[in-house]
Amino acid sequence: MSPPQDESTQAYSVFRPSIKALSMILASVAGFMSPLGSNIYMPALPQVTEKLSITQGETLLSVTMYMIFQGVAPSFWAPLSDTFGRRPIIMCTFLIFLAANLGLAFVNVFWGLLVLRMLQACGAASAIAIGAGVVSDMAPKSHRGRYMSYFQFGALIGPCVGPIAGGLLAKRWEWHSVFFFLSAINGILLLCFGALLPETLRALVGNGSKRPVGIWKPCLPISLSVEHGDAENQEEKSVTMEMPSHVKLSQMGFHKPWLMFLEPDIALLILSYSLPFTTYSVSTATLSETLSDNYSYNMIVIGLCYLPLGAGFAVGGLLGGRLVDWEYRRSKEKHGDQLNLFIARLKYAPLFNTLFCIGFIAVEWCLDKKTHIAAPMIVFFFGMCILLTHSVGLFYGPIYVHVRGQNTHSSNSLLVDLYRDRAASVTAALNIGRCILGAILVAVTQYSIDGIGLGWTFTIYALISIFMPLPVLYTLCVMGPKWEKRRTK
Numbered sequence: 001m002s003p004p005q006d007e008s009t010q011a012y013s014v015f016r017p018s019i020k021a022l023s024m025i026l027a028s029v030a031g032f033m034s035p036l037g038s039n040i041y042m043p044a045l046p047q048v049t050e051k052l053s054i055t056q057g058e059t060l061l062s063v064t065m066y067m068i069f070q071g072v073a074p075s076f077w078a079p080l081s082d083t084f085g086r087r088p089i090i091m092c093t094f095l096i097f098l099a100a101n102l103g104l105a106f107v108n109v110f111w112g113l114l115v116l117r118m119l120q121a122c123g124a125a126s127a128i129a130i131g132a133g134v135v136s137d138m139a140p141k142s143h144r145g146r147y148m149s150y151f152q153f154g155a156l157i158g159p160c161v162g163p164i165a166g167g168l169l170a171k172r173w174e175w176h177s178v179f180f181f182l183s184a185i186n187g188i189l190l191l192c193f194g195a196l197l198p199e200t201l202r203a204l205v206g207n208g209s210k211r212p213v214g215i216w217k218p219c220l221p222i223s224l225s226v227e228h229g230d231a232e233n234q235e236e237k238s239v240t241m242e243m244p245s246h247v248k249l250s251q252m253g254f255h256k257p258w259l260m261f262l263e264p265d266i267a268l269l270i271l272s273y274s275l276p277f278t279t280y281s282v283s284t285a286t287l288s289e290t291l292s293d294n295y296s297y298n299m300i301v302i303g304l305c306y307l308p309l310g311a312g313f314a315v316g317g318l319l320g321g322r323l324v325d326w327e328y329r330r331s332k333e334k335h336g337d338q339l340n341l342f343i344a345r346l347k348y349a350p351l352f353n354t355l356f357c358i359g360f361i362a363v364e365w366c367l368d369k370k371t372h373i374a375a376p377m378i379v380f381f382f383g384m385c386i387l388l389t390h391s392v393g394l395f396y397g398p399i400y401v402h403v404r405g406q407n408t409h410s411s412n413s414l415l416v417d418l419y420r421d422r423a424a425s426v427t428a429a430l431n432i433g434r435c436i437l438g439a440i441l442v443a444v445t446q447y448s449i450d451g452i453g454l455g456w457t458f459t460i461y462a463l464i465s466i467f468m469p470l471p472v473l474y475t476l477c478v479m480g481p482k483w484e485k486r487r488t489k
Contacts, residue, residue, distance in 0.1 A: 047175050057447075061443070079254050163288065212224075270433035331344035
Protein backbone atom coordinates (compact mmCIF):
# COMPACT_ATOMS: atom_id res chain seq x y z
CA MET A 1 0.00 0.00 0.00
CA SER A 2 1.12 3.53 -0.61
CA PRO A 3 1.89 5.65 2.45
CA PRO A 4 -0.61 8.21 3.57
CA GLN A 5 -0.30 11.53 1.85
CA ASP A 6 1.36 14.41 3.65
CA GLU A 7 -1.16 17.09 4.43
CA SER A 8 1.53 19.75 4.25
CA THR A 9 2.51 19.18 0.62
CA GLN A 10 -0.81 18.87 -1.18
CA ALA A 11 -4.52 19.24 -0.70
CA TYR A 12 -5.43 17.10 2.26
CA SER A 13 -8.66 15.98 0.59
CA VAL A 14 -10.07 16.53 -2.90
CA PHE A 15 -13.46 15.01 -2.14
CA ARG A 16 -16.33 17.24 -3.21
CA PRO A 17 -17.84 19.26 -0.35
CA SER A 18 -21.12 17.45 -0.96
CA ILE A 19 -19.38 14.08 -0.67
CA LYS A 20 -17.68 15.14 2.57
CA ALA A 21 -21.05 16.20 3.94
CA LEU A 22 -22.66 12.94 2.80
CA SER A 23 -19.86 10.89 4.38
CA MET A 24 -20.22 12.73 7.69
CA ILE A 25 -23.99 12.25 7.65
CA LEU A 26 -23.68 8.52 7.00
CA ALA A 27 -20.89 8.16 9.59
CA SER A 28 -22.96 10.10 12.13
CA VAL A 29 -26.05 7.98 11.51
CA ALA A 30 -23.92 4.82 11.80
CA GLY A 31 -22.50 6.13 15.08
CA PHE A 32 -26.05 6.85 16.21
CA MET A 33 -27.00 3.17 15.90
CA SER A 34 -24.52 1.87 18.49
CA PRO A 35 -25.80 3.85 21.52
CA LEU A 36 -29.33 3.54 20.12
CA GLY A 37 -29.03 -0.24 20.22
CA SER A 38 -27.69 -0.04 23.77
CA ASN A 39 -30.27 2.38 25.17
CA ILE A 40 -33.47 1.77 23.23
CA TYR A 41 -34.74 -0.89 25.55
CA MET A 42 -33.69 0.86 28.79
CA PRO A 43 -37.29 1.98 29.52
CA ALA A 44 -38.42 -1.59 28.95
CA LEU A 45 -36.02 -3.11 31.49
CA PRO A 46 -38.75 -3.49 34.13
CA GLN A 47 -40.91 -5.24 31.51
CA VAL A 48 -38.02 -7.52 30.49
CA THR A 49 -37.49 -8.43 34.15
CA GLU A 50 -41.16 -9.33 34.51
CA LYS A 51 -41.68 -11.16 31.20
CA LEU A 52 -38.55 -13.30 31.45
CA SER A 53 -39.01 -13.89 35.21
CA ILE A 54 -35.50 -12.71 36.09
CA THR A 55 -34.01 -10.37 38.70
CA GLN A 56 -33.02 -6.73 38.18
CA GLY A 57 -29.38 -7.76 38.46
CA GLU A 58 -29.81 -10.32 35.67
CA THR A 59 -31.53 -7.71 33.52
CA LEU A 60 -28.64 -5.28 34.04
CA LEU A 61 -26.30 -8.11 33.04
CA SER A 62 -27.64 -7.78 29.49
CA VAL A 63 -26.58 -4.12 29.61
CA THR A 64 -23.18 -5.02 31.04
CA MET A 65 -22.46 -7.68 28.40
CA TYR A 66 -23.46 -5.28 25.63
CA MET A 67 -20.99 -2.72 26.95
CA ILE A 68 -18.17 -5.26 27.25
CA PHE A 69 -18.55 -6.41 23.65
CA GLN A 70 -19.14 -2.82 22.55
CA GLY A 71 -15.70 -2.08 23.97
CA VAL A 72 -13.84 -5.14 22.72
CA ALA A 73 -15.30 -5.63 19.22
CA PRO A 74 -13.79 -2.46 17.65
CA SER A 75 -10.31 -3.82 18.41
CA PHE A 76 -11.08 -6.42 15.72
CA TRP A 77 -12.98 -4.29 13.22
CA ALA A 78 -10.84 -1.14 13.42
CA PRO A 79 -7.57 -2.73 12.20
CA LEU A 80 -9.53 -4.33 9.37
CA SER A 81 -10.88 -0.93 8.34
CA ASP A 82 -7.37 0.58 8.55
CA THR A 83 -6.19 -2.14 6.15
CA PHE A 84 -9.05 -3.07 3.84
CA GLY A 85 -11.05 0.16 3.84
CA ARG A 86 -13.91 1.79 5.72
CA ARG A 87 -16.76 0.94 3.35
CA PRO A 88 -16.62 -2.92 3.20
CA ILE A 89 -16.00 -3.30 6.92
CA ILE A 90 -18.84 -1.07 8.07
CA MET A 91 -21.23 -2.84 5.69
CA CYS A 92 -20.12 -6.23 7.05
CA THR A 93 -20.63 -5.15 10.66
CA PHE A 94 -24.08 -3.77 9.98
CA LEU A 95 -25.10 -7.08 8.42
CA ILE A 96 -24.18 -8.69 11.75
CA PHE A 97 -26.13 -5.96 13.57
CA LEU A 98 -29.19 -6.68 11.42
CA ALA A 99 -29.02 -10.43 12.07
CA ALA A 100 -28.77 -9.86 15.85
CA ASN A 101 -31.72 -7.46 15.89
CA LEU A 102 -33.89 -9.93 13.99
CA GLY A 103 -32.99 -12.63 16.50
CA LEU A 104 -33.76 -10.37 19.48
CA ALA A 105 -37.16 -9.60 17.97
CA PHE A 106 -38.17 -13.23 18.62
CA VAL A 107 -36.09 -14.34 21.63
CA ASN A 108 -37.95 -15.35 24.81
CA VAL A 109 -35.23 -16.86 27.01
CA PHE A 110 -32.64 -15.09 29.12
CA TRP A 111 -29.58 -16.88 27.72
CA GLY A 112 -30.72 -16.07 24.18
CA LEU A 113 -31.11 -12.41 25.14
CA LEU A 114 -27.54 -12.33 26.47
CA VAL A 115 -25.99 -14.05 23.44
CA LEU A 116 -27.81 -11.90 20.91
CA ARG A 117 -27.05 -8.69 22.81
CA MET A 118 -23.36 -9.63 22.60
CA LEU A 119 -23.69 -10.22 18.85
CA GLN A 120 -25.64 -6.98 18.49
CA ALA A 121 -22.83 -5.06 20.20
CA CYS A 122 -20.21 -6.70 17.99
CA GLY A 123 -22.03 -5.41 14.92
CA ALA A 124 -22.91 -1.89 16.02
CA ALA A 125 -19.80 -0.95 17.98
CA SER A 126 -17.53 -0.68 14.94
CA ALA A 127 -19.27 2.49 13.74
CA ILE A 128 -17.62 4.78 16.32
CA ALA A 129 -14.07 3.69 15.52
CA ILE A 130 -14.59 3.59 11.74
CA GLY A 131 -16.33 6.98 11.80
CA ALA A 132 -13.30 8.49 13.54
CA GLY A 133 -11.21 6.99 10.76
CA VAL A 134 -13.37 8.74 8.16
CA VAL A 135 -12.81 12.05 9.97
CA SER A 136 -9.06 11.46 9.91
CA ASP A 137 -9.22 10.62 6.19
CA MET A 138 -11.01 13.83 5.25
CA ALA A 139 -10.12 16.54 7.75
CA PRO A 140 -6.76 18.17 8.59
CA LYS A 141 -5.94 19.12 12.19
CA SER A 142 -7.28 22.64 11.81
CA HIS A 143 -10.78 21.38 10.96
CA ARG A 144 -10.81 18.06 12.80
CA GLY A 145 -12.76 19.31 15.81
CA ARG A 146 -15.60 20.58 13.61
CA TYR A 147 -15.75 17.36 11.62
CA MET A 148 -15.60 15.35 14.84
CA SER A 149 -18.58 17.31 16.15
CA TYR A 150 -20.56 16.45 13.01
CA PHE A 151 -19.69 12.79 13.37
CA GLN A 152 -20.23 12.64 17.14
CA PHE A 153 -23.64 14.27 16.88
CA GLY A 154 -25.24 10.92 16.15
CA ALA A 155 -23.44 9.15 18.98
CA LEU A 156 -24.38 11.96 21.38
CA ILE A 157 -28.13 11.93 20.72
CA GLY A 158 -28.42 8.15 20.41
CA PRO A 159 -28.63 7.61 24.20
CA CYS A 160 -31.42 10.20 24.36
CA VAL A 161 -33.52 9.21 21.36
CA GLY A 162 -33.20 5.52 22.19
CA PRO A 163 -35.14 5.55 25.47
CA ILE A 164 -37.88 7.74 24.00
CA ALA A 165 -38.42 5.41 21.04
CA GLY A 166 -38.04 2.36 23.27
CA GLY A 167 -40.58 3.61 25.79
CA LEU A 168 -43.18 4.35 23.13
CA LEU A 169 -42.68 1.02 21.35
CA ALA A 170 -42.58 -1.14 24.49
CA LYS A 171 -45.68 0.54 25.92
CA ARG A 172 -47.65 -0.01 22.72
CA TRP A 173 -46.40 -3.45 21.55
CA GLU A 174 -44.15 -4.85 24.39
CA TRP A 175 -40.34 -4.99 24.45
CA HIS A 176 -39.73 -7.18 21.35
CA SER A 177 -41.00 -4.34 19.17
CA VAL A 178 -37.89 -2.26 19.82
CA PHE A 179 -35.79 -4.80 17.96
CA PHE A 180 -38.23 -4.96 15.03
CA PHE A 181 -37.78 -1.20 14.88
CA LEU A 182 -33.98 -1.49 14.97
CA SER A 183 -34.09 -4.12 12.21
CA ALA A 184 -36.08 -1.81 9.93
CA ILE A 185 -33.75 1.16 10.53
CA ASN A 186 -30.71 -1.06 10.13
CA GLY A 187 -31.94 -2.43 6.79
CA ILE A 188 -32.56 1.06 5.39
CA LEU A 189 -29.16 2.26 6.55
CA LEU A 190 -27.43 -0.75 5.01
CA LEU A 191 -28.99 0.07 1.64
CA CYS A 192 -27.78 3.67 1.97
CA PHE A 193 -24.24 2.48 2.70
CA GLY A 194 -24.22 0.30 -0.37
CA ALA A 195 -25.59 3.02 -2.63
CA LEU A 196 -23.81 6.14 -1.35
CA LEU A 197 -20.95 5.58 1.09
CA PRO A 198 -17.56 6.33 -0.55
CA GLU A 199 -14.27 4.70 0.37
CA THR A 200 -12.05 7.22 2.21
CA LEU A 201 -9.08 5.21 3.49
CA ARG A 202 -6.04 7.20 2.37
CA ALA A 203 -3.89 4.09 1.89
CA LEU A 204 -6.35 3.01 -0.85
CA VAL A 205 -7.76 6.18 -2.45
CA GLY A 206 -5.13 8.75 -1.45
CA ASN A 207 -6.67 12.13 -0.80
CA GLY A 208 -9.77 11.08 -2.71
CA SER A 209 -8.27 11.47 -6.18
CA LYS A 210 -7.90 7.74 -6.93
CA ARG A 211 -10.88 5.95 -8.44
CA PRO A 212 -12.43 3.22 -6.25
CA VAL A 213 -13.37 -0.12 -7.79
CA GLY A 214 -15.34 -3.20 -6.81
CA ILE A 215 -16.87 -3.27 -3.35
CA TRP A 216 -15.12 0.00 -2.53
CA LYS A 217 -17.16 1.88 -5.14
CA PRO A 218 -20.65 3.27 -4.32
CA CYS A 219 -23.39 1.57 -6.31
CA LEU A 220 -24.85 4.88 -7.50
CA PRO A 221 -22.80 6.71 -10.17
CA ILE A 222 -21.80 9.78 -8.15
CA SER A 223 -18.79 12.02 -8.77
CA LEU A 224 -16.51 11.86 -5.74
CA SER A 225 -13.63 14.26 -6.42
CA VAL A 226 -13.48 17.87 -7.51
CA GLU A 227 -11.96 18.72 -10.88
CA HIS A 228 -8.44 20.07 -11.03
CA GLY A 229 -6.84 22.06 -13.81
CA ASP A 230 -3.19 21.21 -13.34
CA ALA A 231 -1.67 18.26 -15.13
CA GLU A 232 -0.31 16.60 -12.04
CA ASN A 233 -3.70 16.30 -10.36
CA GLN A 234 -5.33 15.24 -13.62
CA GLU A 235 -2.79 12.48 -13.93
CA GLU A 236 -3.43 11.39 -10.35
CA LYS A 237 -7.18 11.40 -11.00
CA SER A 238 -6.72 8.86 -13.74
CA VAL A 239 -5.12 6.38 -11.35
CA THR A 240 -7.23 3.52 -10.04
CA MET A 241 -7.03 2.80 -6.32
CA GLU A 242 -4.47 0.30 -5.15
CA MET A 243 -5.99 -2.95 -3.95
CA PRO A 244 -5.34 -3.87 -0.32
CA SER A 245 -2.23 -5.92 0.20
CA HIS A 246 -2.51 -9.59 1.05
CA VAL A 247 -1.42 -9.80 4.67
CA LYS A 248 -1.23 -12.64 7.13
CA LEU A 249 -3.57 -12.79 10.09
CA SER A 250 -0.63 -12.09 12.39
CA GLN A 251 0.09 -8.91 10.42
CA MET A 252 -3.43 -7.52 10.58
CA GLY A 253 -2.77 -5.44 13.66
CA PHE A 254 -5.56 -6.79 15.86
CA HIS A 255 -3.19 -6.40 18.78
CA LYS A 256 -2.45 -2.73 18.08
CA PRO A 257 -5.45 -1.23 19.94
CA TRP A 258 -4.36 -3.23 23.00
CA LEU A 259 -0.68 -2.30 22.61
CA MET A 260 -1.65 1.39 22.59
CA PHE A 261 -2.28 1.03 26.32
CA LEU A 262 1.50 0.64 26.66
CA GLU A 263 1.96 4.17 25.31
CA PRO A 264 1.89 6.38 28.43
CA ASP A 265 0.16 9.39 26.82
CA ILE A 266 -2.51 7.24 25.17
CA ALA A 267 -3.11 5.19 28.32
CA LEU A 268 -3.43 8.25 30.54
CA LEU A 269 -5.71 10.01 28.08
CA ILE A 270 -7.99 6.96 27.89
CA LEU A 271 -8.03 6.67 31.69
CA SER A 272 -9.03 10.31 32.14
CA TYR A 273 -11.69 9.96 29.47
CA SER A 274 -13.05 6.69 30.82
CA LEU A 275 -13.60 7.73 34.43
CA PRO A 276 -16.37 10.29 33.77
CA PHE A 277 -17.77 8.06 31.02
CA THR A 278 -18.50 5.41 33.61
CA THR A 279 -20.77 7.81 35.43
CA TYR A 280 -22.68 8.33 32.19
CA SER A 281 -22.96 4.60 31.60
CA VAL A 282 -24.20 3.89 35.08
CA SER A 283 -26.60 6.83 35.04
CA THR A 284 -28.33 5.75 31.83
CA ALA A 285 -28.36 2.08 32.88
CA THR A 286 -30.06 2.81 36.21
CA LEU A 287 -32.20 5.83 35.31
CA SER A 288 -35.19 3.87 34.03
CA GLU A 289 -35.36 1.69 37.15
CA THR A 290 -34.93 4.79 39.36
CA LEU A 291 -37.76 6.65 37.62
CA SER A 292 -39.96 3.57 37.77
CA ASP A 293 -39.32 2.87 41.48
CA ASN A 294 -39.11 6.44 42.86
CA TYR A 295 -41.64 8.18 40.61
CA SER A 296 -43.85 5.29 39.42
CA TYR A 297 -43.50 6.47 35.81
CA ASN A 298 -44.56 4.30 32.90
CA MET A 299 -42.26 3.50 30.00
CA ILE A 300 -43.40 6.41 27.83
CA VAL A 301 -42.80 8.99 30.55
CA ILE A 302 -39.43 7.41 31.37
CA GLY A 303 -38.41 7.74 27.73
CA LEU A 304 -39.49 11.38 27.63
CA CYS A 305 -37.27 12.12 30.64
CA TYR A 306 -34.28 11.65 28.33
CA LEU A 307 -35.38 14.58 26.16
CA PRO A 308 -33.45 17.25 28.13
CA LEU A 309 -30.24 15.35 27.49
CA GLY A 310 -30.96 15.14 23.79
CA ALA A 311 -31.88 18.81 23.56
CA GLY A 312 -28.70 19.78 25.35
CA PHE A 313 -26.60 17.54 23.13
CA ALA A 314 -28.12 19.08 20.01
CA VAL A 315 -27.58 22.68 21.13
CA GLY A 316 -24.15 22.34 22.69
CA GLY A 317 -22.63 19.54 20.61
CA LEU A 318 -22.63 21.33 17.28
CA LEU A 319 -21.02 24.42 18.83
CA GLY A 320 -18.41 22.42 20.67
CA GLY A 321 -16.48 21.16 17.65
CA ARG A 322 -16.05 24.67 16.26
CA LEU A 323 -14.66 25.79 19.60
CA VAL A 324 -12.13 22.96 19.55
CA ASP A 325 -10.92 24.16 16.14
CA TRP A 326 -10.89 27.79 17.33
CA GLU A 327 -8.73 26.96 20.33
CA TYR A 328 -6.35 24.93 18.16
CA ARG A 329 -5.95 27.71 15.59
CA ARG A 330 -5.51 30.34 18.34
CA SER A 331 -2.82 28.29 20.03
CA LYS A 332 -1.16 27.54 16.69
CA GLU A 333 -0.99 31.24 15.80
CA LYS A 334 0.45 32.08 19.22
CA HIS A 335 3.02 29.30 19.55
CA GLY A 336 3.70 28.18 15.97
CA ASP A 337 5.97 25.14 15.80
CA GLN A 338 6.33 25.24 19.59
CA LEU A 339 2.64 24.38 20.04
CA ASN A 340 1.94 21.94 22.86
CA LEU A 341 -0.94 19.98 21.32
CA PHE A 342 -1.92 18.51 24.68
CA ILE A 343 -2.39 21.92 26.28
CA ALA A 344 -4.24 23.23 23.22
CA ARG A 345 -6.74 20.37 23.40
CA LEU A 346 -7.00 19.82 27.16
CA LYS A 347 -6.38 23.16 28.91
CA TYR A 348 -9.98 23.62 30.09
CA ALA A 349 -10.62 19.97 30.95
CA PRO A 350 -10.23 20.20 34.78
CA LEU A 351 -12.65 23.11 35.09
CA PHE A 352 -15.43 21.61 33.05
CA ASN A 353 -14.97 18.14 34.44
CA THR A 354 -15.47 19.60 37.92
CA LEU A 355 -18.63 21.38 36.78
CA PHE A 356 -19.86 18.16 35.23
CA CYS A 357 -19.34 16.24 38.46
CA ILE A 358 -21.05 18.87 40.61
CA GLY A 359 -24.07 18.75 38.31
CA PHE A 360 -24.02 14.99 38.35
CA ILE A 361 -24.14 14.93 42.16
CA ALA A 362 -27.05 17.41 42.15
CA VAL A 363 -29.07 15.34 39.70
CA GLU A 364 -28.64 12.06 41.54
CA TRP A 365 -29.52 13.53 44.96
CA CYS A 366 -32.64 15.09 43.42
CA LEU A 367 -33.65 11.67 42.13
CA ASP A 368 -32.76 10.03 45.45
CA LYS A 369 -34.86 12.49 47.46
CA LYS A 370 -37.72 12.30 44.94
CA THR A 371 -37.82 16.04 44.30
CA HIS A 372 -40.04 17.39 41.56
CA ILE A 373 -38.78 15.88 38.32
CA ALA A 374 -38.24 19.37 36.87
CA ALA A 375 -35.17 19.88 39.08
CA PRO A 376 -32.94 17.13 37.63
CA MET A 377 -34.31 17.74 34.14
CA ILE A 378 -33.33 21.43 34.28
CA VAL A 379 -29.81 20.49 35.40
CA PHE A 380 -29.65 17.97 32.58
CA PHE A 381 -30.48 20.53 29.93
CA PHE A 382 -28.73 23.70 31.05
CA GLY A 383 -25.63 21.92 32.24
CA MET A 384 -25.15 20.26 28.91
CA CYS A 385 -25.80 23.41 26.91
CA ILE A 386 -23.47 25.60 28.98
CA LEU A 387 -20.63 23.11 29.15
CA LEU A 388 -20.72 22.06 25.51
CA THR A 389 -20.93 25.68 24.38
CA HIS A 390 -17.92 26.86 26.40
CA SER A 391 -15.62 23.93 27.04
CA VAL A 392 -12.70 22.58 25.19
CA GLY A 393 -12.47 19.74 27.66
CA LEU A 394 -11.75 16.10 27.67
CA PHE A 395 -14.48 13.95 29.03
CA TYR A 396 -17.51 12.04 27.99
CA GLY A 397 -19.93 13.09 30.69
CA PRO A 398 -23.56 12.21 31.15
CA ILE A 399 -25.09 15.15 32.87
CA TYR A 400 -23.62 18.03 30.99
CA VAL A 401 -23.88 18.19 27.28
CA HIS A 402 -20.81 20.25 27.19
CA VAL A 403 -18.71 17.68 28.86
CA ARG A 404 -20.28 14.86 26.94
CA GLY A 405 -20.07 16.47 23.51
CA GLN A 406 -17.32 19.06 23.63
CA ASN A 407 -15.00 16.94 25.64
CA THR A 408 -15.69 14.05 23.29
CA HIS A 409 -14.65 16.19 20.35
CA SER A 410 -11.44 17.25 22.08
CA SER A 411 -10.48 13.80 23.27
CA ASN A 412 -11.20 12.11 19.96
CA SER A 413 -9.54 14.93 18.01
CA LEU A 414 -6.40 14.61 20.13
CA LEU A 415 -6.26 10.84 19.72
CA VAL A 416 -6.70 11.15 15.96
CA ASP A 417 -3.99 13.84 15.92
CA LEU A 418 -1.61 11.47 17.68
CA TYR A 419 -2.41 8.43 15.50
CA ARG A 420 -3.70 9.83 12.21
CA ASP A 421 -2.67 6.77 10.21
CA ARG A 422 -4.35 4.43 12.70
CA ALA A 423 -7.32 6.60 13.65
CA ALA A 424 -9.81 3.74 13.80
CA SER A 425 -7.47 1.59 15.90
CA VAL A 426 -6.73 4.30 18.48
CA THR A 427 -10.45 5.06 18.76
CA ALA A 428 -10.99 1.33 19.31
CA ALA A 429 -8.48 1.48 22.18
CA LEU A 430 -10.45 4.36 23.68
CA ASN A 431 -13.62 2.32 23.28
CA ILE A 432 -12.04 -0.64 25.07
CA GLY A 433 -11.10 1.45 28.08
CA ARG A 434 -14.34 3.34 28.52
CA CYS A 435 -16.72 0.46 27.83
CA ILE A 436 -15.00 -2.15 29.99
CA LEU A 437 -14.67 0.24 32.93
CA GLY A 438 -18.28 1.31 32.41
CA ALA A 439 -19.45 -2.31 32.26
CA ILE A 440 -17.70 -3.13 35.53
CA LEU A 441 -19.31 -0.19 37.26
CA VAL A 442 -22.76 -1.01 35.87
CA ALA A 443 -22.39 -4.56 37.20
CA VAL A 444 -21.69 -3.44 40.80
CA THR A 445 -23.78 -0.27 41.03
CA GLN A 446 -27.08 -1.90 41.96
CA TYR A 447 -25.41 -3.58 44.93
CA SER A 448 -23.97 -0.22 45.99
CA ILE A 449 -27.34 1.51 45.66
CA ASP A 450 -28.96 -1.22 47.76
CA GLY A 451 -26.25 -0.74 50.40
CA ILE A 452 -25.68 3.02 50.73
CA GLY A 453 -28.35 4.57 48.54
CA LEU A 454 -28.52 6.28 45.16
CA GLY A 455 -27.18 9.70 46.24
CA TRP A 456 -24.10 8.49 48.09
CA THR A 457 -23.24 5.94 45.39
CA PHE A 458 -23.06 8.56 42.66
CA THR A 459 -21.43 11.13 44.94
CA ILE A 460 -18.52 8.72 45.37
CA TYR A 461 -18.35 8.14 41.61
CA ALA A 462 -18.36 11.89 40.95
CA LEU A 463 -15.65 12.68 43.51
CA ILE A 464 -13.42 10.00 42.01
CA SER A 465 -14.04 11.51 38.57
CA ILE A 466 -13.00 14.95 39.88
CA PHE A 467 -9.78 14.14 41.71
CA MET A 468 -8.25 11.18 39.87
CA PRO A 469 -7.96 12.90 36.45
CA LEU A 470 -6.23 16.04 37.84
CA PRO A 471 -2.70 14.60 38.18
CA VAL A 472 -3.24 12.64 34.97
CA LEU A 473 -4.06 15.76 32.96
CA TYR A 474 -1.12 17.67 34.45
CA THR A 475 1.22 14.82 33.54
CA LEU A 476 -0.15 14.71 30.00
CA CYS A 477 0.39 18.44 29.43
CA VAL A 478 3.96 18.29 30.79
CA MET A 479 5.18 14.96 29.47
CA GLY A 480 2.85 14.35 26.51
CA PRO A 481 4.95 16.18 23.88
CA LYS A 482 8.07 14.24 24.95
CA TRP A 483 6.27 10.91 24.72
CA GLU A 484 4.83 11.80 21.33
CA LYS A 485 8.24 12.87 20.01
CA ARG A 486 9.81 9.63 21.23
CA ARG A 487 7.08 7.58 19.55
CA THR A 488 7.41 9.33 16.19
CA LYS A 489 11.20 9.04 15.93
